[in-house]
Amino acid sequence: MAVTTPVVKSSHRPLILTACMLSMFMAAVEVTIVATAMPTIIGDLGGFSLLGWVFAVYLLTQAITVPIYGRLADLYGCRKMFFIGTTLFLIGSVLCGFAPSLAWMIAFRALQGLGAGAITPIATTLIANVYGPQERAKAQGYLSSVWGVSAIVGPLMGAFIVSHFPWAVVFWVNVPIGLVAMAILVKYLPPDGQRKQHKLDLAGTGYLTLSVAALLLALLQAEVLGYWALALIVLAVVSGYLLIRQERKTPEPLFPLALWESKVIIAGNIGGLIIGATMMGISAFLPTYVQGVLGGTPLEAGTTLALMSIGWPLASMLSSRLMQATSYRATAVLGGVLLLGGSVALLFLSPDSGLWVARLAAFSIGAGMGLANTTFIVSVQNNAEPAIRGIATASTLFTRMLGSAIGTAVLGATLNLNLQYRLPQVNDPVQQLMEKATRNAMESHHLAALTESVAASLHWVFMVSAIISVLAVAAGLLIPAGDRPQTEPQRES
Incomplete structure (x- = not known):
């Protein structure tokens, strides 16, 4: 299937990269910025019982549509599908701000998710289309760093907005960002190359x-x-x-056979799945340990988790040089080793340990994410033919989302089973430790026993997370030795 890639002037490439980073930030920050504003929104609209669906429906529709948009981009062009997806996302954002009830907000969040499913995979594919193999690693490093930055900026933006403006601005802030990104691409991204007629x-x-x-x-x-x-x-x-x-x-x-004939693409999909699952071990449960077991404040928990978000973009930008100096395999394996090292470090946490162990582990895991994630995406894009680059990229991102959901379920079940075994008569022991008033009212021996049981339960969560992270190293080893951005990878027939 012949597909011509649009030629972009080198002076326009930084502008296109900026537009893609803006659009990625818009989609990535949406979950964290809304989470910060939800108490205010619930206070205004009510419907607390539906709270979980505000997030679940966005993630659900986004995950479902990621591979579909990836294939549509291959069949009908990245430019066209990007504009369709971004327009849906912005319409959903505007409508969320006008939602008269939480039920309506859930419906509009579903529309947002339908658009967000296009933004991440197609923005990532656009960068692969306008940058060559050697430049692609550096550009994708910048793009990947957006996820780490959004994790820090999102909660701060949400808190500032709800303190000074109506909560609807949390959703409407997306509109100028999205319009600027679309305007840049309209002006500087050439029309999609000629394609044959296809059927989805x-x-x-x-x-x-x-x-x-x-x-x-x-x-x-x-x-x-x-x-x-x-x-x-x-x-x-x-x-x-x-x-x-x-x-x-x-x-x-929908998934061309060539995807399953390449060891590099298979490794990228396995790596995405493992990265998504490992990430939940720290994102969901490390703040719980800091506040519930160590007795830290929400600020201390937040700054500890922020170190993961700092390590991610730093390592993402470093990954370009590492890939070119060594190989995809070496860089991905190093990322997996950092993931494993950070996960193992969590096992040394104890009720008497300081925050430095948790923070070192968070930074190590973030750096591992940055190295491994960027390497898997770049290696997949450099290995895939232009005709299937969209679905190849989307499949890697999709498996990461799927891994996050699986990781949340597996690790959450691990925690619940351990708590039921150790504290069968105690109702919601983690919440009791997290609430400062309840914690302070406990007798010292009861607090010590409760803390020890919760700590032991969370250690099993970290143990499972460490076992999962071993598979990230194995996924890196699946990449053929010697492939790097300076040379065209050897595609298997």
Whole structure:
């Protein structure tokens, strides 16, 4: 399938990179900025019982559409699909600000997610299309660093906005950012090259949507759904089987066969899955340890987690030089080793340890994320033919999202099972330790026993996270030795 890549002047490339970074920031910051504003929004709109769906529906629709947009970009052009996705996202953002109830906000958040599913994979693919193999690693390092920056900026922006403006501004702040990004790309990104007529695999798209939706709903809402979650998992497995059968017989599959013939692309997808799952071990549970076990303040928990967000962009920008000086495999393995080292460091936490252990572990994990994530994306893009670069990129990002959901479910179940085993008669022991008034009212021996049991339970979470991070090293070793950005990788036939 012949696809011509638009030629971009070198002077315009930094502007295109800036536009892609702005659009990525807009989508990445959305979860954290809204989380900070939700208490204010709930106070105004009510509907506390629906709170979880405000986040779940955004992540759900985004995850489902990421691979679909990736394939649409290959078939119909990145430029066109980027503008469609960004427009949907901005319309959803405007409507969220006008939501009269939380139920309506959930509907508008679903629309936001439908647009966000295009922004991340297509922005990443656009950079691969306008930069050559040697420059691509550095550009993707800048793009990847947006995730770390957004994790720090999002909560600060949310807190500032709700303190000085109506909560609707939390959503409307996206509009000028998105319009500036679109204006730059309209002016400086050439039209998509000529393409043959194609048909999207609608049956495969339907099976994919059903399978992913069922799996993510089961993982994200397991506590609410109870045994119904098992029925959803069965539905996800059956739909996945039908998807595989459909992909084998359709002339233009949603996931082209070339994706599964390349060791580099397979390694990138496995790496994305592992990175997503490992990340949840620190993002969701390290702040709990700092506040619940160490007795730290929310500020201390936040600054500890922020070190992961600082390590990520620093390592992402360094990854370009490492890839060129060594290889994809060496850089990805180093990232996996840092992930493993940070996860193992968490096992040395104790109720008497200082914050420096937690902060060192957070920085190490963030640096590992930055190295491994950027390396997997760049190696996949350099290995993929232009005709399938969109879906190759999207598949790596999709598996990372899927890994985050799986990691949250597995690690959350690990914590709950341990707490039920150690503290069967105690209702919500973590919450008791997190609430300062309740904690201060406890007798010293009861507080010590509760703290020790919660610490031991969280250590099992960190243990499982460390085991998962070993697989990140293994994923890096799957990349063929010797491939690096300076040379064209050897594609397998």
